[in-house]
Amino acid sequence: MSATIPFTDGLMLRYLRPANVKALLLPATDPERERVRSLFASVYDPSFLDVRTVESVDVVRTEFQSAVHASLSLHGSWDKSIPTTEQARATVEIPATPQVHWIDMSLETVVAVKAAPAGGLLASADAEAWAAAGGAGAPQGEFERPYQLQYEDPPPFDPAAPARRLPLRVSTLFFDRLDLVDALRRLSQAKRAVDAASPQPEVHDGGTMLASSAWLAVFPATATDEPSQATEQLVGDLLATQGFVAVFETAP
Template sequence: MAATNGFTDDLMLRYLVPEHVKSLLVPGTDPQRERVRSLLVSVYAPASLDIRSVESVEVVHKEFQTAVHASVAVHGSWDKAIPTTEQARATIEIPATPPVHWIDMSLETVVVVKAARADSLLASVKAEAAWAAADGAGARQDAFERPYQLQYAQPPPFEPTAPARSLPLRVSALFFDRLDLADALRRLNQAKRAVDAASPQPAAHDGGALLASSAWLAVFPSTATDEPSRTTEQLVGDLLAIQGYVAAFETAP
């Protein structure tokens, strides 16, 4: 459960201003828009969709302190003896009160990108050289065992002048008033599982199946401005990236 603190309150007040939300997603120090790219690839598999550039980001909906109820079920068995040698058994599910996870800021965005397909398409199926088939059941067995060669075509080359495409992207942000990585990862993991369980199965897009219901952004207070602090922020970002999350650092107002 998210703790109530001044840092969270300050960030909610800051992100009332649309320009501040935009600068969180696309910082001025990020001309290549790597933060948005990282958020995208946590949802859209880079193995099937090669994002070449981010053209724009639009926030279409914003919500603070969204409650997500984790689904919990208690399983049990009930046995009853009946007047014969048989036995009846039934399995029941008793719903329990689920824990609540709070998303500090939920964003529904549309990201316009230039992208190319990265996966190969099946071009042809070719059977191996013909064989002398036996009559009857032997012929049918050979037909099932006959090897095939699958040939894949190269994905089409990226065309920079092709129209851009719009990708819907949900961003779930958690605010942390201090740099406690163990606590941050636990909260992120718990909240992500709850959101994925509570959300409908992500629909597939023409580049492949989606990896998750939402991209996740962890916002920490900025440290000092000397070189060691920047190194720390980079290491924190690298650690969270391994888990599929994106880190951001903000100065409290």
């Protein structure tokens, strides 16, 4: 491949091959499959779905350069006093073309996971124990609920149980240079647009899904020495605080 091909264009050509997409999600250097686990945890709340192992990832569909149009919501009100009649008029200017966010690569995947139950069943509701424990600090007022709820311990994780197959959308942005300000802004804006344009996340395992999609940011890897590796780790840590996963790839 010619070295004159831009980094982002070269990535699209690279990921035309399903094996390269699979290697992006499940790299050989990641035997514990932490990358997929991080992507999964950004959509499925870990407090309700305690994933212990990732068994497999199947890529169902790959799409390049998907357009997501930013939505615009308008709210207003009109009041009328009786018996007099009042009229209010307002002028609102809306851009003819809404802002478009481009997703460099969208993946529809199915992830097979083995998960431990994250919560137990309700065992008892004890009014006296709650009053004794709360004392003067117990909640007061019209909606007081003087009960202390006791839950059973969740059943232990069974590694022999069948894996669960769950859908996971992965939205990927390509960056031709390491510019963290630009990357975080683009990722945040695109995430908001996708969440707004997608159906409301379903309730799963007792908790609401955190987002419509997991997000992957691909940057060029510049070197293999220790300072560069440390920088890549710090970049990954920074993006993780915002729910994104960073990947560094060599130029195609």
